[in-house]
Amino acid sequence: MDTLIIEGSSKTPKVVFNAEKGELLLEGRSIPENSLEFYIPLMEWVEAYSHEVKTDIIVQMKLEYFNTSSSKCILDFFRKLEAISNRGKNVSVNWYFEEDDEDMMEAGEDYNAIVGIPFVMVEQKEV
Template sequence: MNSLVIEGSPKTPTIKFDGDNGTFSIEGRSIPENSLDFYKPVMDWLDSYISEPKDETNVIIRLEYFNTSSSKCILDVFKKLEIIFKRGNNVNIKWHYEEDDEDMLEAGEDYQSIVKIPFTMIEDIE
């Protein structure tokens, strides 16, 4: 399966979804003008991936900041991954947050309580 790569900007995260090895990452800031437009290619790509996922999908989330509209889109990404997980495939989410960034830790914990996928909280110490 092909990969999806969206280069980041000061307002949008770098997205790298490698369909061949099941490794996905979303990194940076997510405050696009229109979150639905920005995340639409991601959702479309995931729809294709769901039909033939790898046995194991590893997701790295390393966001500095995201706005409210992005949070809904990120949840939608997790809900698509949850479909894969419920079908018996392994899905692992590594939620990175910076040392002393309680808000980002809580955001990860909130997502973890909504979707039934194993999350690993990783504190990045500088």
């Protein structure tokens, strides 16, 4: 399966989904004009990948900000991963947030409480 790569912009996150390594990265800001339009290809990739998972999946969530419409799409993304986990595959999320960003930390904690996959909260020092 091909790696999905989407270059980030000022409104959309960088996406690198590597099927061979089981590494899924979202990094940057998620405030697209149409969240569904942006996230549907990601969901389709995860759905296709779910049928051929060969390794543990580690999700690197390095979002600095996301809007309300993105939050629903991100939850849907986590639900797809939860379904993979429910079929016996190991799925985990590393949720990155800056040390003073309580909103992003709480967002990760909220997703962790909603979906049945383990989250590791990773506090980053501001540079």
